[in-house]
Amino acid sequence: GNSVTQMEGPVTLSEEAFLTINCTYTATGYPSLFWYVQYPGEGLQLLLKATKADDKGSNKGFEATYRKETTSFHLEKGSVQVSDSAVYFCALRSSGGYQKVTFGIGTKLQVIP
Amino acid sequence: NAGVTQTPKFQVLKTGQSMTLQCAQDMNHEYMSWYRQDPGMGLRLIHYSVGAGITDQGEVPNGYNVSRSTTEDFPLRLLSAAPSQTSVYFCASSSLGTALGAYGYTFGSGTRLTVV
Numbered sequence: 001g002n003s004v005t006q007m008e009g010p011v012t013l014s015e016e017a018f019l020t021i022n023c024t025y026t027a028t029g030y031p032s033l034f035w036y037v038q039y040p041g042e043g044l045q046l047l048l049k050a051t052k053a054d055d056k057g058s059n060k061g062f063e064a065t066y067r068k069e070t071t072s073f074h075l076e077k078g079s080v081q082v083s084d085s086a087v088y089f090c091a092l093r094s095s096g097g098y099q100k101v102t103f104g105i106g107t108k109l110q111v112i113p
Numbered sequence: 114n115a116g117v118t119q120t121p122k123f124q125v126l127k128t129g130q131s132m133t134l135q136c137a138q139d140m141n142h143e144y145m146s147w148y149r150q151d152p153g154m155g156l157r158l159i160h161y162s163v164g165a166g167i168t169d170q171g172e173v174p175n176g177y178n179v180s181r182s183t184t185e186d187f188p189l190r191l192l193s194a195a196p197s198q199t200s201v202y203f204c205a206s207s208s209l210g211t212a213l214g215a216y217g218y219t220f221g222s223g224t225r226l227t228v229v
Binding site for chain 2: 008031032034036042043044045046049051052089093094098099100101103104105106
């Protein structure tokens with residue numbers, strides 16, 4: 001079946017540091033890939049997505065590129081802020097069938113001033 | 114604002130009690146789902162629906178029932194609450210994807226349930 005692997009963290013960075021959160025996946029066919037963000041006490045919000053190989057999703061300074069050859073979708077940001085402290089979830093979704101979503105375990109990011 | 118509305122936000126139940134968690138969306142989304150979120154376990158799918166009258170089980174369906182009589186509403190019923198059902202529950206909805214790609218979810222703000 002489908003699966004998504006990401007480290008649980010926490011990842012602790014100083015403000016303005018470069019962020020990478022790794023995400024790798026296993027899936028049949030050609031899934032779409034997503035990153036969601038969850039701030040404390042809230043539901044998840046869609047951060048960015050990519051629907052085919054070599055697509056780059058971007059939003060709020062975050063980027064991720066759909067790499068089919070390495071089955072990866074790593075999240076990056078050039079300069080993190082304290083307000084980026086949250087839990088980040090990588091996910092995939094098939095476009096066929098019942099389109100269930102598979103989530104990674106979530107990576108907690110702490111940014112310190 | 115358009116979105117997914119979950120009620121209640123907090124609930125405490127005694128073991129053996131039943132209750133219904135409500136979920137409503139006003140975006141005309143075909144797909145709706147329920148997840149539970151537990152520390153160290155990420156999000157686990159309980160039940161989902163691809164349209165009115167169509168539901169199916171996810172990873173952890175035991176102890177929960179759902180129905181989908183309208184496009185807008187997707188309630189989750191706990192039949193006889195157990196301490197193992199203490200969790201944060203999220204409802205999420207989306208349009209169904211096409212061959213060009215899938216859509217992302219819109220999530221509700223969650224229901225924090227404690228069973229004592």
